[in-house]
Amino acid sequence: MSADSTAKTTPPPVVQVRDMDFCYGTSPALFDINLKVKYHRVTALIGPSGCGKSTLLRCINRMNDRVPSARVTKGEVLVKGKNIHDADVDLTQLRKQVGMVFQKSNPFPKSIYENVAYGLRIHGEKNKSVLDEAVERSLRQSALWDELKDRLNANALALSGGQQQRLCIARAIATLPDVLLMDEPCSALDPISTLKIEELMHQLAQEYTIVIVTHNMQQAVRVSDYTAFLHLGKLVEFAPTEELFTNPREKLTESYLRGTFS
Amino acid sequence: MDSPEPPPRPPLRTLLVRNRKRTVLGMDPQQVIKYFFGLNASTAVIVLVLIMLFLLREGIDFLPTYRNELVTYRRAGLEFCDIIDKPLKEHQSLSSSLRQSVSGSLDTLGKTARDRRDAAFLLKNQAEEKATQQRETLEQALEQAPPPAADKLDILRREQQKAAAVAAASLVYPDLFTAAEKQQLQTEFAALTPEVTDLPPFLQTLAADFTAKDHEARTKFEALVTAQEEFEEAPEGLQEVLDELKEHAQETKEKADEFHVLETNRQRLLEAAAKAKNADEKASLTEEAEASVAEPVNLDERTKELTARAGELREQLENYVKAAEKASASLPQEAGTSAATTMLADVRAKLPVHVQEMRDAALQLDQWRSDKPVSMISVIAAFFFGSQWITNSSWQDFFGFVPLLTGSLVIALIAILIATPISVIAAIYTNQFASEREKEIIKPIIEFIQAIPSVVLGFIGISLVGNLIKDFSEVSWLQWVPGFPIQERLNMFNAGCLLAFMAVPTMFSLSEDALNNVPRAYIDASDALGATKLQTVFRVIVPAGISGILSAILLGLGRVIGETMVVLLVAGNRIAIPDFSAGPGVIFQPAHTLTGIIAQELGEVSRGSSHWQALFMVGIVLFAISLLVNWCARAVARRFEPHKA
Numbered sequence: 001m002s003a004d005s006t007a008k009t010t011p012p013p014v015v016q017v018r019d020m021d022f023c024y025g026t027s028p029a030l031f032d033i034n035l036k037v038k039y040h041r042v043t044a045l046i047g048p049s050g051c052g053k054s055t056l057l058r059c060i061n062r063m064n065d066r067v068p069s070a071r072v073t074k075g076e077v078l079v080k081g082k083n084i085h086d087a088d089v090d091l092t093q094l095r096k097q098v099g100m101v102f103q104k105s106n107p108f109p110k111s112i113y114e115n116v117a118y119g120l121r122i123h124g125e126k127n128k129s130v131l132d133e134a135v136e137r138s139l140r141q142s143a144l145w146d147e148l149k150d151r152l153n154a155n156a157l158a159l160s161g162g163q164q165q166r167l168c169i170a171r172a173i174a175t176l177p178d179v180l181l182m183d184e185p186c187s188a189l190d191p192i193s194t195l196k197i198e199e200l201m202h203q204l205a206q207e208y209t210i211v212i213v214t215h216n217m218q219q220a221v222r223v224s225d226y227t228a229f230l231h232l233g234k235l236v237e238f239a240p241t242e243e244l245f246t247n248p249r250e251k252l253t254e255s256y257l258r259g260t261f262s
Numbered sequence: 263m264d265s266p267e268p269p270p271r272p273p274l275r276t277l278l279v280r281n282r283k284r285t286v287l288g289m290d291p292q293q294v295i296k297y298f299f300g301l302n303a304s305t306a307v308i309v310l311v312l313i314m315l316f317l318l319r320e321g322i323d324f325l326p327t328y329r330n331e332l333v334t335y336r337r338a339g340l341e342f343c344d345i346i347d348k349p350l351k352e353h354q355s356l357s358s359s360l361r362q363s364v365s366g367s368l369d370t371l372g373k374t375a376r377d378r379r380d381a382a383f384l385l386k387n388q389a390e391e392k393a394t395q396q397r398e399t400l401e402q403a404l405e406q407a408p409p410p411a412a413d414k415l416d417i418l419r420r421e422q423q424k425a426a427a428v429a430a431a432s433l434v435y436p437d438l439f440t441a442a443e444k445q446q447l448q449t450e451f452a453a454l455t456p457e458v459t460d461l462p463p464f465l466q467t468l469a470a471d472f473t474a475k476d477h478e479a480r481t482k483f484e485a486l487v488t489a490q491e492e493f494e495e496a497p498e499g500l501q502e503v504l505d506e507l508k509e510h511a512q513e514t515k516e517k518a519d520e521f522h523v524l525e526t527n528r529q530r531l532l533e534a535a536a537k538a539k540n541a542d543e544k545a546s547l548t549e550e551a552e553a554s555v556a557e558p559v560n561l562d563e564r565t566k567e568l569t570a571r572a573g574e575l576r577e578q579l580e581n582y583v584k585a586a587e588k589a590s591a592s593l594p595q596e597a598g599t600s601a602a603t604t605m606l607a608d609v610r611a612k613l614p615v616h617v618q619e620m621r622d623a624a625l626q627l628d629q630w631r632s633d634k635p636v637s638m639i640s641v642i643a644a645f646f647f648g649s650q651w652i653t654n655s656s657w658q659d660f661f662g663f664v665p666l667l668t669g670s671l672v673i674a675l676i677a678i679l680i681a682t683p684i685s686v687i688a689a690i691y692t693n694q695f696a697s698e699r700e701k702e703i704i705k706p707i708i709e710f711i712q713a714i715p716s717v718v719l720g721f722i723g724i725s726l727v728g729n730l731i732k733d734f735s736e737v738s739w740l741q742w743v744p745g746f747p748i749q750e751r752l753n754m755f756n757a758g759c760l761l762a763f764m765a766v767p768t769m770f771s772l773s774e775d776a777l778n779n780v781p782r783a784y785i786d787a788s789d790a791l792g793a794t795k796l797q798t799v800f801r802v803i804v805p806a807g808i809s810g811i812l813s814a815i816l817l818g819l820g821r822v823i824g825e826t827m828v829v830l831l832v833a834g835n836r837i838a839i840p841d842f843s844a845g846p847g848v849i850f851q852p853a854h855t856l857t858g859i860i861a862q863e864l865g866e867v868s869r870g871s872s873h874w875q876a877l878f879m880v881g882i883v884l885f886a887i888s889l890l891v892n893w894c895a896r897a898v899a900r901r902f903e904p905h906k907a
Contacts, residue, residue, distance in 0.1 A: 095790060095792030100790035106783035108784055109806050123792065
């Protein structure tokens with residue numbers, strides 16, 4: 001894993017969640033969450049279905065804003081030390097800082113080039129050479145450049161499922177975000193595509209901070225440096241991955257890992 | 263089920279199953295139900311096929327019928343006359359331009375004098391009108407056989423004088439006159455009596471003023487006036503010969519038609535006689551048939567009489583051309599006003615073209631043959647590319663389809679250009695920005711438009727929109743709009759506006775559906791990249807829904823092209839190709855349409871006539887256009903639907 005980039009100093013956490021409660025209308029979904037996502041590390045969120053791990057992920061880029069009546073009722077979320085609910089926070093800038101990849105690949109029905117350039121274009125970039133450069137860099141980082149460099153103008157929907165998902169990653173990192181959120185990015189993919197995405201995550205961790213939600217505990221072990229286990233809206237345990245999987249402190253974690261409940 | 267060896271004792275269950283299996287008309291009930299449903303589903307297809315067959319059956323004979331008519335048109339020599347007659351029509355428009363130019367020029371000098379004269383005479387009429395009653399009483403009294411007593415007449419005279427004075431005082435005198443002149447006029451009007459027929463002196467002066475001014479003007483623009491008169495008179499000789507020839511050709515055609523009718527009638531009677539069983543009936547039918555004998559017309563002989571005069575015609579034509587050219591050469595460069603000068607220049611530019619056309623026509627006279635066959639292709643071309651739709655004409659009917667098609671297309675284009683932005687923007691707003699409450703209000707209201715009967719929209723167009731457009735076209739700061747001020751209240755733009763209104767619900771609902779069908783995931787992705795709502799809408803949602811929107815527009819177009827009532831009432835129904843030289847202002851001209859012409863004329867023509875068949879041909883074309891538009895809409899929807907692939 002990204003051993004070389006971390007050894008120097010310990011930078012402040014990129015994302016910090018402090019004593020956060022979150023509600024959908026009147027029904028609370030998350031209780032008293034405390035989480036520190038470390039710089040250039042992969043943090044995995046695991047837990048049974050409906051435990052709130054996707055909700056927690058979506059709190060980080062305020063995607064929950066689109067759900068009417070959903071709100072943070074207590075505590076705060078800091079990205080690079082800045083409370084993202086402050087009045088002076090520009091949502092478009094926040095989302096430029098915090099990229100996101102979804103469960104199901106969702107490239108736009110546009111060309112490959114336009115897909116990757118989209119994020120830059122909406123933030124006002126018009127210079128063709130800057131766009132070209134960003135597209136090439138993003139596609140290289142997501143290991144698509146060699147496969148696709150000759151058909152950048154082809155429709156993105158013509159790609160295979162795995163390629164589409166990597167294209168979505170390329171699209172998300174084109175704006176050089178500080179944090180990349182991934183919501184079960186491999187759940188709709190075949191094992192080989194999954195493997196490719198996982199390899200990609202190792203490489204991306206050298207340049208980006210990644211938070212990933214996964215159902216697959218093996219995957220959490222394979223890709224992450226830290227793991228958080230959530231259960232019924234509570235953060236049960238947060239520890240370095242190796243420690244959490246080999247030597248969980250909480251009983252609940254242990255029984256979940258053993259598969260006693262799901 | 264049917265095993266070769268049925269079990270010896272079937273168990274109870276098998277027995278029940280077998281009992282239940284009944285047949286209807288020798289078929290399994292399942293099958294019957296399936297066919298029943300299938301038949302219902304295919305009704306639409308069957309009806310569509312029947313409609314097509316019916317249209318074809320009525321319309322397909324049009325081509326041979328029209329061909330026969332065109333053959334008669336040629337053989338009777340009408341075509342021969344039209345060779346000269348058609349280009350000669352240009353003379354009228356040139357002549358009218360010249361006339362306008364002359365009157366414009368004369369006005370520069372004589373306008374004030376004329377206005378003063380006209381105003382004074384108008385005032386005189388008004389003064390007389392106001393005192394009509396007293397005036398008429400006096401007149402009647404004067405005309406009585408034994409004239410009434412002098413004192414009685416005096417009373418009447420006094421009353422009349424009083425009324426005239428009151429009338430003269432009540433008039434509003436325009437500022438064309440000075441105060442003194444106004445006073446003068448009033449005195450003169452007050453003094454009007456039926457007993458003096460001479461004009462009052464001041465009025466006489468005014469009239470004389472005008473005559474003098476007019477004379478002055480005519481002397482000043484003498485060259486122009488003479489040239490105009492010469493040009494006006496130039497075609498007289500030609501027209502005379504042509505009229506004689508036309509009359510001759512017309513007569514030939516009528517005789518040929520009459521012969522044709524009688525001959526057909528005779529054939530029919532003879533056939534009936536051959537079939538008649540009863541001897542008496544047979545005899546009477548044969549007799550009738552013999553009575554219906556007509557003198558056959560020797561068409562060739564008669565057209566030869568026409569062509570024999572080709573030399574004379576050519577000579578007159580040459581005379582005309584020379585006279586016209588001479589007149590044009592003597593036209594002065596300058597006219598009285600700039601508008602008149604422009605008109606002169608226009609005439610001067612158009613004249614060589616006209617002369618050339620006339621000379622070409624003269625050459626065509628020689629090549630014309632009355633026995634040249636009329637090919638089917640030329641008949642088809644005459645229908646599809648013919649620029650004249652003339653029916654019930656005493657000269658010749660033409661069924662050219664282009665004026666109707668242009669009318670329909672221009673109106674549809676206007677409607678689509680207006681309706682597309684409105685309905686698409688409304689759909690985007692409703693789908694993406696409106697609150698739930700707004701949606702609940704907007705959608706039913708727009709969909710309600712569909713329920714308005716089109717005839718109601720038609721009279722809204724006649725009574726409201728027409729006047730609105732007319733009023734707007736006269737507003738001074740809108741004069742930059744091409745075509746303003748408009749001449750006709752009922753025009754293509756008016757019809758286009760109303761059709762746009764009718765197309766909006768279709769286009770709005772389908773566009774809204776298209777936007778609704780854009781996958782949620784695209785919006786998620788765009789939002790997560792930090793796009794604003796507007797960016798998401800215009801960069802992702804609209805492009806992804808574009809196929810649905812295009813297909814909505816095409817279906818709207820189909821609706822607009824097929825709409826009848828509104829265009830019939832509002833489009834102005836002038837059967838002529840709109841004058842596209844007017845630029846974009848062409849939309850304010852009246853036109854007729856494919857649908858309108860069928861609705862208007864089909865009820866009045868006799869069944870089976872060429873006109874009837876021509877209308878069915880129009881119907882067939884209309885049907886084909888609608889099918890094509892709908893097919894395109896489907897093709898577009900399929901072509902750009904990546905997220906459904």
